[in-house]
Amino acid sequence: MTATSPTGGLSHRDPIIESDPPRRLVYGWKPLERDKPDERPSRVTFELAPFKGQTRLTVIHDEFDEGSKIFGMISNGWPAVLSSLKTFLETGRPLDPSWKDSVQSCTVEAGA
Amino acid sequence: MTAIGNFKPRTVYVTYIASTPEKVWQALTSSDFTRKYFWDRTVEIEPRQGGAFVLRLPDGRSNVEGEVIVWELPRQLTVSWQVAWPEEFRKLPECLVRYEIDQAGDAVRLTMTESHSWDVPDAILSGGRSGWPAILSSLKSLLETGKPLSIAMAPPTKMIEAIKRLT
Secondary structure, X not given: OEEEOOXXXXXXXXXXXXXXOOOEEEEEEOOOOOOOOOOOOEEEEEEEEEEOOEEEEEEEEEOOOOOOHHHHHHHHHHHHHHHHHHHHHHHOOXXXXXXXXXXXXXXXXXXX | OOOHHHOEEEEEEEEEEOOOHHHHHHHHHOHHHHHXXXXXXXXXXXXXXXXXXXXXXXXXXXXXXXXXEEEEOOOEEEXXXXXXXXXXXXXXXXXXXXXXEEEEOOEEEEEEEEEEOOOOOHHXXXXXXXXXXXXXXXXXXXXXXXXXXXXXXXXXXXHHHHHHHOO
């Protein structure tokens, strides 16, 4: 799985760990941008469950290093990305991407 | 008055909504909205700190009772949250539910934080952790598309069993 940034740089080149369309997708996670902390790859799991024409999407991001800085970044990032994904699927338009400018550091307690 | 310093955040859910802070506030505090996204419940809330807060079932029984801890329109609403129905859930100590509303570009960031004053087992937290994403996803759909989601949901079995074991 590769991802490129809007400026064309490679931001991810991660192995697919499991793919069972359209129920489950698991891949490794290591940001490659130079300004991102150099940590061991973590892991993202997407689980999709259908319900009356709707879908419950569960995202589990785990296997972080102790004291990971990336954990804090993704804790801010996923809610915005997944909110925009939902808006895009339901209305055809994504959310205004300027959320990035307004994200504050927030504390996510254990298990949340 | 609830001593909020004793409560620790245990569940946080963040969602971004294409709406305004005022609209999101209205969705949280008006029955015209809660009826659509919060499983037919109506809300009664006195618009001041110390005011009464009730979530009511369609048959008129109260589902949740509490008190307004913070009323800061349209930025923050915090209420104490005592489950009154189902009957056996009355054993649960009250928790705090805080909604924070922030402008984020053209969208609004809504942060729901559920805090507890005791060492809550994960089995009991599982109720909020399955319920809040459903409720707040439906609120987001309602504000963005005019239509709520339709999600049937009951408290997780492990939660009900853990509540039975409470003394």
